[in-house]
Amino acid sequence: MNKDSVGTVDTQYLHFAEPPHELVLESGKALGPVTLGYETYGRLNRERSNGILVCHALSGDAHAAGFHTGEDSPGWWDNMIGPGKAFDTERFFVICSNVIAGCKGSTGPSSINPRTGKPYALDFPMVTVGDMVKAQARLIDFLGIENLLCVVGGSMGGMQVLQWAASYPERVRAAIPIATALKHSPQQIAFNEVIRQSIMVDPAWRMGGYYDQGQPRNGLAIARMIGHITFMSDQSMEQKFSRRLRNGNYGFKFATDFEVEGYLRYRGDSFVKRFDANSYLYITKAIDYFDLSDGRLIPEGKRTSTRFLVISFQSDWLYPSYQSQEIVRQLKKRQVEATYCELRSAYGHDAFLVDVEEQTMLIRHFLESTYSGNGGRYEGDLRWKSGRTTG
Amino acid sequence: MNKDSVGTVDTQYLHFAEPPHELVLESGKALGPVTLGYETYGRLNRERSNGILVCHALSGDAHAAGFHTGEDSPGWWDNMIGPGKAFDTERFFVICSNVIAGCKGSTGPSSINPRTGKPYALDFPMVTVGDMVKAQARLIDFLGIENLLCVVGGSMGGMQVLQWAASYPERVRAAIPIATALKHSPQQIAFNEVIRQSIMVDPAWRMGGYYDQGQPRNGLAIARMIGHITFMSDQSMEQKFSRRLRNGNYGFKFATDFEVEGYLRYRGDSFVKRFDANSYLYITKAIDYFDLSDGRLIPEGKRTSTRFLVISFQSDWLYPSYQSQEIVRQLKKRQVEATYCELRSAYGHDAFLVDVEEQTMLIRHFLESTYSGNGGRYEGDLRWKSGRTTG
Numbered sequence: 001m002n003k004d005s006v007g008t009v010d011t012q013y014l015h016f017a018e019p020p021h022e023l024v025l026e027s028g029k030a031l032g033p034v035t036l037g038y039e040t041y042g043r044l045n046r047e048r049s050n051g052i053l054v055c056h057a058l059s060g061d062a063h064a065a066g067f068h069t070g071e072d073s074p075g076w077w078d079n080m081i082g083p084g085k086a087f088d089t090e091r092f093f094v095i096c097s098n099v100i101a102g103c104k105g106s107t108g109p110s111s112i113n114p115r116t117g118k119p120y121a122l123d124f125p126m127v128t129v130g131d132m133v134k135a136q137a138r139l140i141d142f143l144g145i146e147n148l149l150c151v152v153g154g155s156m157g158g159m160q161v162l163q164w165a166a167s168y169p170e171r172v173r174a175a176i177p178i179a180t181a182l183k184h185s186p187q188q189i190a191f192n193e194v195i196r197q198s199i200m201v202d203p204a205w206r207m208g209g210y211y212d213q214g215q216p217r218n219g220l221a222i223a224r225m226i227g228h229i230t231f232m233s234d235q236s237m238e239q240k241f242s243r244r245l246r247n248g249n250y251g252f253k254f255a256t257d258f259e260v261e262g263y264l265r266y267r268g269d270s271f272v273k274r275f276d277a278n279s280y281l282y283i284t285k286a287i288d289y290f291d292l293s294d295g296r297l298i299p300e301g302k303r304t305s306t307r308f309l310v311i312s313f314q315s316d317w318l319y320p321s322y323q324s325q326e327i328v329r330q331l332k333k334r335q336v337e338a339t340y341c342e343l344r345s346a347y348g349h350d351a352f353l354v355d356v357e358e359q360t361m362l363i364r365h366f367l368e369s370t371y372s373g374n375g376g377r378y379e380g381d382l383r384w385k386s387g388r389t390t391g
Numbered sequence: 392m393n394k395d396s397v398g399t400v401d402t403q404y405l406h407f408a409e410p411p412h413e414l415v416l417e418s419g420k421a422l423g424p425v426t427l428g429y430e431t432y433g434r435l436n437r438e439r440s441n442g443i444l445v446c447h448a449l450s451g452d453a454h455a456a457g458f459h460t461g462e463d464s465p466g467w468w469d470n471m472i473g474p475g476k477a478f479d480t481e482r483f484f485v486i487c488s489n490v491i492a493g494c495k496g497s498t499g500p501s502s503i504n505p506r507t508g509k510p511y512a513l514d515f516p517m518v519t520v521g522d523m524v525k526a527q528a529r530l531i532d533f534l535g536i537e538n539l540l541c542v543v544g545g546s547m548g549g550m551q552v553l554q555w556a557a558s559y560p561e562r563v564r565a566a567i568p569i570a571t572a573l574k575h576s577p578q579q580i581a582f583n584e585v586i587r588q589s590i591m592v593d594p595a596w597r598m599g600g601y602y603d604q605g606q607p608r609n610g611l612a613i614a615r616m617i618g619h620i621t622f623m624s625d626q627s628m629e630q631k632f633s634r635r636l637r638n639g640n641y642g643f644k645f646a647t648d649f650e651v652e653g654y655l656r657y658r659g660d661s662f663v664k665r666f667d668a669n670s671y672l673y674i675t676k677a678i679d680y681f682d683l684s685d686g687r688l689i690p691e692g693k694r695t696s697t698r699f700l701v702i703s704f705q706s707d708w709l710y711p712s713y714q715s716q717e718i719v720r721q722l723k724k725r726q727v728e729a730t731y732c733e734l735r736s737a738y739g740h741d742a743f744l745v746d747v748e749e750q751t752m753l754i755r756h757f758l759e760s761t762y763s764g765n766g767g768r769y770e771g772d773l774r775w776k777s778g779r780t781t782g
Contacts, residue, residue, distance in 0.1 A: 027643040126643040186628040186651040187620065193652040194616045196645060197659075198589060201609035218592035225585045226617065229578065234711070237577040243682065250680055252418040252517040254587060254672060258679070260577040261584040268588075281645060288649070289641055291634065317708070320625070 004082045005074065006041040006089050009066035011098075011105050013037055016138050019114075023100075023135060029125035033114065036139050037062045037105020038097035041081055042089035044145070050371070051145040052087055053136065054096040055153030055160035058227075058283055059275050061104035064096035065089075079356045086360040092149065092367070097139050099132040099160075101283055103276035106135075110211065110276045121278060122208035129156070129290045133163040140171070147171050149371060152363070154178035154352035155319065156283070159290050162327070166297050169304040174370040176363060178311045179352045181323035182330065183291040188318065191230055192284040198222040199277050208278050220277045221268030228267050233315035233348030297327070298334040308338040309366045311359065313351035339366070395473045396465065397432040397480050400457035402489075402496050404428055407529050410505075414491075414526060420516035424505065427530050428453045428496020429488035432472055433480035435536070441762070442536040443478055444527065445487040446544030446551035449618075449674055450666050452495035455487035456480075470747045477751040483540065483758070488530050490523040490551075492674055494667035497526075501602065501667045512669060513599035520547070520681045524554040531562070538562050540762060543754070545569035545743035546710065547674070550681050553718070557688050560695040565761040567754060569702045570743045572714035573721065574682040579709065582621055583675040589613040590668050599669050611668045612659030619658050624706035624739030688718070689725040699729040700757045702750065704742035730757070 014036045017023040022032035039062045044051060054064050054077065065081035067074050081087045087094050098106040109124035151164045151172050158180025165175045199205055202219025210216055241260040256262045298304055308331055312324035321342045331338040343358050345351035405427045408414040413423035430453045435442060445455050445468060456472035458465050472478045478485050489497040500515035531539065542555045542563050549571025556566045590596055593610025601607055632651040647653045689695055699722055703715035712733045722729040734749050736742035
């Protein structure tokens with residue numbers, strides 16, 4: 001184990017909304033009991049002021065850093081979380097939880113419906129990003145944290161960050177939405193719709209009721225192949241595969257000719273082993289519904305002391321920079337403190353997961369200035385003390 | 392019928408490679424007999440010098456202009472072909488033929504295999520863009536045309552243009568490749584591979600042998616939905632659909648919420664009625680194999696008198712402008728006369744079909760200067776007469 005690793009970790013579970021209570025969702029439907037899978041790294045300080053919530057992307061999970069016993073691969077953002085890293089676990093208490101509707105420890109369509117004793121499948125209620133965050137807030141309550149130092153995440157994780165800032169502005173000192181958007185464009189909805197359709201037309205999907213017979217593997221693999229194309233950039237695919245052939249020449253049949261084809265098939269197949277098809281449907285729908293544009297991020301007349309660091313990547317064509325710039329524009333309209341950085345990277349949307357050097361520098365400095373009191377809520381106190389008010 | 396329409400037209404059929412002859416393909420396999428579906432508009436002049444070959448894109452056909460009896464929609468490039476249009480049928484003799492491996496009158500996987508009396512299905516040999524053009528050349532021979540004034544086409548049509556210039560440089564006075572590439576990038580291959588996989592995992596595909604039972608409609612619809620996303624731009628989708636809902640609010644289920652979803656499903660379903668799934672497989676493979684990079688367009692030491700007008704569109708992210716610029720770079724390396732224009736259009740890859748005003752001006756002038764003798768082969772004659780040689 002390297003010195004900069006958080007070491008061996010376990011996923012923990014919080015149960016809430018036990019009968020007769022339920023979590024009331026945005027659709028008006030109710031969900032309960034609810035379990036959230038989560039992990040924490042580092043220690044909460046006495047003032048409970050060093051908590052950082054990390055929000056995961058579409059197919060992510062609570063396992064953001066360190067190693068599960070017996071596994072060789074670390075958590076999905078291990079390059080960002082650990083001693084001395086961007087989210088320094090020597091100083092900060094880092095929390096990551098699996099979203100509801102997921103399939104990695106939190107209640108979702110593959111969970112047992114207590115009313116039937118069988119998996120929910122399509123009886124699972126539709127959830128929104130707002131519902132995901134509402135459930136997360138219960139976890140933060142449980143951990144005894146009133147105010148989070150920071151909420152951070154990329155892609156769908158970034159939507160949760162924005163939702164936290166909108167739903168609980170007084171609980172978030174700093175927000176770092178990365179490679180994300182206030183709302184999906186029709187192109188993003190279109191990709192998600194094809195992803196959903198490819199799952200739903202697979203006869204093995206059985207209207208969502210496949211749990212006895214196994215996943216709709218063909219449809220789910222196609223769905224993930226589509227996703228993977230959108231996560232990479234033209235440039236990174238060129239660097240990684242170019243037109244290299246697997247067997248040196250054209251096969252003149254429909255088997256795999258090009259390395260990029262083999263890669264996609266591999267990624268599609270391996271996804272089937274680790275992710276529930278119905279969760280993919282629910283979560284893509286949640287992010288299509290997400291919309292904090294038109295003043296919904298910070299309503300007119302409201303003030304917030306949350307500071308923002310908004311990050312996008314030049315080669316990300318799935319969540320293009322103009323969408324991050326739109327976030328910044330909304331924040332500036334409300335006179336919110338916001339820094340925007342578009343980072344150079346060839347890795348497309350995947351950049352937030354793999355291209356961490358510049359991200360680390362930016363985030364480390366931003367966290368430092370928030371934590372040490374040069375920004376956000378603490379700056380608010382100073383303003384109050386000196387009697388000055390500034391935009 | 393408008394004055395600028397070529398009026399009522401019929402698809403005609405040329406049969407060749409009749410036994411014992413066969414068309415020998417690039418793979419080494421042979422195909423025969425071969426039928427080509429084609430249409431012509433305008434009249435061939437006495438000198439046989441006004442012939443223009445229009446090459447269609449992936450799912451196109453020979454019906455480029457005018458109306459088939461009883462149909463309301465004109466051919467796919469009717470806005471470009473007709474009296475007074477870019478390809479003025481008062482002056483030029485315009486030819487368009489359906490590619491082999493297609494399903495619109497030319498021999499393809501849905502054609503009857505004379506050896507079995509049943510559709511070829513996957514016994515159809517793999518064809519390349521080179522093979523498509525080789526078959527087209529037989530049609531041009533049949534029509535009695537030695538030299539084409541121009542070969543033009545967008546997307547896969549543009550690949551055929553480049554292939555004509557490579558295979559028969561002495562037969563092409565002017566070439567207009569539009570929104571195309573010397574070779575597919577791994578991203579383009581990746582999209583095609585997901586398209587193929589979505590067809591091939593549909594149980595109704597039956598290893599290609601579905602002709603008795605009907606199309607693999609689910610897989611083919613998914614394939615076309617993916618295609619449609621890549622044909623449009625983020626911007627044109629925003630203009631056309633934005634986030635408009637079909638029923639005014641979120642349905643909180645997996646039915647169609649957004650207009651863009653309904654549009655994609657409609658386009659997917661209607662494609663099933665008009666295009667053969669196996670043809671889609673063969674043709675996408677042909678364009679993935681296509682590669683005239685690395686000096687294969689015009690080999691080192693060879694000269695060509697073909698003039699080029701290369702056109703791309705700013706918002707086309709499927710065939711981005713850098714690919715057209717690469718064509719121009721290759722041509723300039725060989726001291727070939729080439730003009731390049733990147734046109735402003737919000738329509739993405741579809742622009743070559745719909746955004747015709749600027750295209751028309753460019754092409755009209757380019758054709759005029761070629762036809763009237765200010766360029767290409769005729770300029771070669773002038774050079775010979777005056778004894779000058781110019782690069």
